[in-house]
Amino acid sequence: MERAEREKAAGLSFPEEVASRLGGETIKLCYQCGTCASSCPVAKITPKFNPRELIKLSLLGERDEVISGDAIWLCCSCYNCQERCPQKVEIAEVIYALRNIAFEEGRIPQIYLEFASALLRDGRIIKVSKFVEKRRSTLGLPPLKPTGVEALTRILSATGFNKLYERREQK
Amino acid sequence: MKRYALFLGCTIPARQPNYELSARKALTKLGIELVDLAETTCCAPPPIRSIDLETSLAVAAYNICLAEEAGLDLVTLCSGCFESLSAANNMLKGNEHLKKRINRVLSEVGKEFLGSRRVKHYLQVLVEDVGIERLKRKVSRSLSGLRAAAFYGCHALRPSGLLGLDDPERPRILDDLIEALGAESVEYRNKLKCCGGLLRGYSDELALDLAREKIINASKAGADCIVTLCPFCFVALDMGQLQMRSRYKEAYDMPILHYSELLCLALGVDPEELAVQTHKVKIDKVLDKVL
Numbered sequence: 001m002e003r004a005e006r007e008k009a010a011g012l013s014f015p016e017e018v019a020s021r022l023g024g025e026t027i028k029l030c031y032q033c034g035t036c037a038s039s040c041p042v043a044k045i046t047p048k049f050n051p052r053e054l055i056k057l058s059l060l061g062e063r064d065e066v067i068s069g070d071a072i073w074l075c076c077s078c079y080n081c082q083e084r085c086p087q088k089v090e091i092a093e094v095i096y097a098l099r100n101i102a103f104e105e106g107r108i109p110q111i112y113l114e115f116a117s118a119l120l121r122d123g124r125i126i127k128v129s130k131f132v133e134k135r136r137s138t139l140g141l142p143p144l145k146p147t148g149v150e151a152l153t154r155i156l157s158a159t160g161f162n163k164l165y166e167r168r169e170q171k
Numbered sequence: 172m173k174r175y176a177l178f179l180g181c182t183i184p185a186r187q188p189n190y191e192l193s194a195r196k197a198l199t200k201l202g203i204e205l206v207d208l209a210e211t212t213c214c215a216p217p218p219i220r221s222i223d224l225e226t227s228l229a230v231a232a233y234n235i236c237l238a239e240e241a242g243l244d245l246v247t248l249c250s251g252c253f254e255s256l257s258a259a260n261n262m263l264k265g266n267e268h269l270k271k272r273i274n275r276v277l278s279e280v281g282k283e284f285l286g287s288r289r290v291k292h293y294l295q296v297l298v299e300d301v302g303i304e305r306l307k308r309k310v311s312r313s314l315s316g317l318r319a320a321a322f323y324g325c326h327a328l329r330p331s332g333l334l335g336l337d338d339p340e341r342p343r344i345l346d347d348l349i350e351a352l353g354a355e356s357v358e359y360r361n362k363l364k365c366c367g368g369l370l371r372g373y374s375d376e377l378a379l380d381l382a383r384e385k386i387i388n389a390s391k392a393g394a395d396c397i398v399t400l401c402p403f404c405f406v407a408l409d410m411g412q413l414q415m416r417s418r419y420k421e422a423y424d425m426p427i428l429h430y431s432e433l434l435c436l437a438l439g440v441d442p443e444e445l446a447v448q449t450h451k452v453k454i455d456k457v458l459d460k461v462l
Contacts, residue, residue, distance in 0.1 A: 022224045041365045045380050073373055076381070077217050078365035079329035083339050092330070099221040108222065111372035115218040123212040124181040125219070132185060139192050139446055144184055148210030148233070151280040155233055158279040161226040 014061040017101070024097030029087040030055045036081030036091050042074055049074035051081050051091050058098065072098045073109055106168060116165050120156065123147030173300045175246040175291070176238045177205040178256065181213050182402045183248055187429075189446040190402055194248050194293060194431040196445075200438050201301045201309060205246070208237050214247075214255035217369055228269070229276040231259035235290065236282040244289045246296050248431070250401035254326035257290040258333040292327050292336055294344050294400055294430065306351045311439035313353030314461050319433065320394035321345040321356050322385065324404040325365050348430060349398060352437035359392035361385075366411075368403035379418055382411040386425050396426040396457045398433055405429060409451045426454040436461055 018024035036051040037043050043050045049071050057066050066072065072095055081091040102108065115125040122128075124147060133144060156162045183191050198205060211234050213219070215227035235256060238245045247253040263270045264286040274283050291299075297306060323342050331339035340363070346356040367381030385408060389397050399405045409427040416423060432445055432454075442462070447454055 022228075041367075041381055042370070042377060046377055074370070074377065076325075076365050076367055076378075077369050078325040080325075080365075083329050083331060090330075093224075096217075096220050096224055100223055103222050109373050112218045112221055116222060119213055119215075119219065124185065125213045125216070126181040126185040128181075128185045132188065136188060139188055140444075141188055141192060141195070142207060144179075145207050145209040145211070148212050148237075151210065151233060151282075152212045152230065154279045155229050155276060156226060158276045159223060159226040159229055161223050164223065 014063040014066075015059050017063075018058055018094065018097055021097045021100065023090070023093035023100070026087075026089045027055065027058060027094045027097075030059065030089045031087055032056060033086060035084050035086060036089075039080040039084050041078060041080070042076050046074070051075070051095075054098075055089070055091065055094065058094075066098060067102045067105060068107060072102060103168070104164065108168060113165075113168060120153070120162070120165065121149075123149035123152050172202050172204050173296075174204040174206055174243055175296065176208045176241055176243040178208075178211060178214070178234065178238075178245050178247045178252055178290075180247065180249045180252040182251070182406075187402050187405065187449075189449045190248060190405070190429045190431065193429060193435045193440075193445050196440055197431050197434040197438060198293065198296065200440075201297070201306070203246075203296060203300060206241065206243060208241060211237060214252040216251045216255050220255075225272075225276070227255065228259050228262070229273050231255045232263060232273050232284040233277060233280065233282055235260055235288060236277065236284055239285050239288050244291060246291050246293050248293055248402070250292065250324050250326040251403055253290065253292040253336075254334060257292075258330065260286070260288070260290050261333045261335075292400070294327070294348060295336060297348060297434075298344060303347055303351050306348070310352055310437045312437055312461065314433065314437050315353040317354040317457065317460055318357045318393055318395045319349050319354045319428075320359050320389040320392060320397045321349055321362070322366070322389075322397050322399050322404060322408070323363060324368075324399065324401045327400055328363075345398065345400060345430065349433070352433060354433070357389075357392045357394050359394065360388040362388075366404045366407040368407040371407065375414070376418075378407065379411060379414055382407045383415050383419065383423075386412060386415070386423050390423075390425055394425070395460060396428050396454065398428050398430050400430050412452050424452060426450070426452050426457050428454060428457065
């Protein structure tokens with residue numbers, strides 16, 4: 001059973017579920033002051049994203065709305081909110097924890113899957129083309145050393161990333 | 172001569188070898204030796220962190236292990252790599268429980284994270300190992316008369332508790348490094364606001380709105396160029412201007428330079444050696460002013 005499903009089955013409330021995960025530990029410290037929202041460059045230009053609102057919905061247990069919504073993917077990861085939070089809620093990390101839950105449930109933007117697939121294949125999230133690699137010597141750059149893609153594959157299978165990713169690919 | 176393991180990451184070798192070129196030239200000229208490590212991988216930045224935080228920490232720690240084994244500190248040219256590696260490094264150094272958890276994963280590849288090395292952004296190397304005063308003395312082509320808008324982006328500065336590069340609200344490092352070359356660092360509105368780079372590919376419209384604001388604010392302040400320290404900020408603002416032209420039907424012509432390119436110019440490097448033709452927005456205006 002996936003971790004998110006296990007936690008649901010164990011009857012954990014959504015705030016507890018988030019707080020029990022890597023990155024989500026500080027969510028319950030939020031007292032809704034809104035410093036995050038007023039520091040957020042994305043919230044200034046779209047009503048679709050507001051970090052205070054996202055934390056509030058999570059604390060109220062609105063799991064489906066949070067996990068299946070667009071908002072968690074609109075954080076630009078600038079860390080302004082986290083830097084300024086008077087309660088030391090690690091907001092950007094909490095959003096990563098929410099994304100991790102969403103991913104386990106099969107929700108992930110296509111672009112992220114493309115990065116993951118390049119990572120698994122080449123050890124880099126963006127492939128270095130043969131053309132660019134050849135051009136290095138013309139520019140006077142040393143040849144690229146090989147990536148540690150084999151070690152990476154073993155790390156990704158130890159953390160379960162491989163399995164999670166394969167499941168997504170099949171969906 | 173101080174030696175560092177150069178961590179290139181993905182974007183720079185794949186898309187911006189010209190950035191790597193200028194950084195290698197400048198650092199070498201200033202007496203910094205760069206060592207290329209074999210078997211490195213992607214640093215596991217936000218897109219991978221979004222999938223699984225534990226994986227991204229383990230991958231970052233694996234790369235730091237390679238530097239530990241080589242007995243070298245790491246230097247990055249990319250703020251994304253800097254943040255992934257430096258944050259993981261300091262997080263694991265300060266959390267024994269998490270370190271054990273990650274080391275259990277790393278034991279699968281025969282590695283153990285010790286926490287014995289530092290991860291630096293190359294601007295820190297310039298300030299700490301070369302020094303502003305020595306850098307000033309090395310300038311052979313002063314950039315006086317050039318008005319440059321320093322752009323820090325996000326991941327060199329924040330989360331500041333784990334990165335410690337500079338004050339996250341009032342940073343000076345890039346301004347000081349620009350002024351060391353004789354140029355003027357101009358103040359502009361919302362200087363510290365994000366370029367929107369990480370939203371590219373998911374919400375291009377929001378990403379462009381954020382980037383456009385930077386271009387407009389720097390233009391209004393009378394800047395001749397924007398100076399970046401990260402390949403993602405560079406793309407968001409340089410390539411971004413082409414996309415802005417078609418999306419907003421407005422003409423933008425703000426040259427974007429990597430700090431290392433500006434540094435090379437000040438150190439007397441011929442621009443022909445820097446492959447600057449790869450910039451989407453031509454930098455001729457800047458070259459005319461400084462050459």
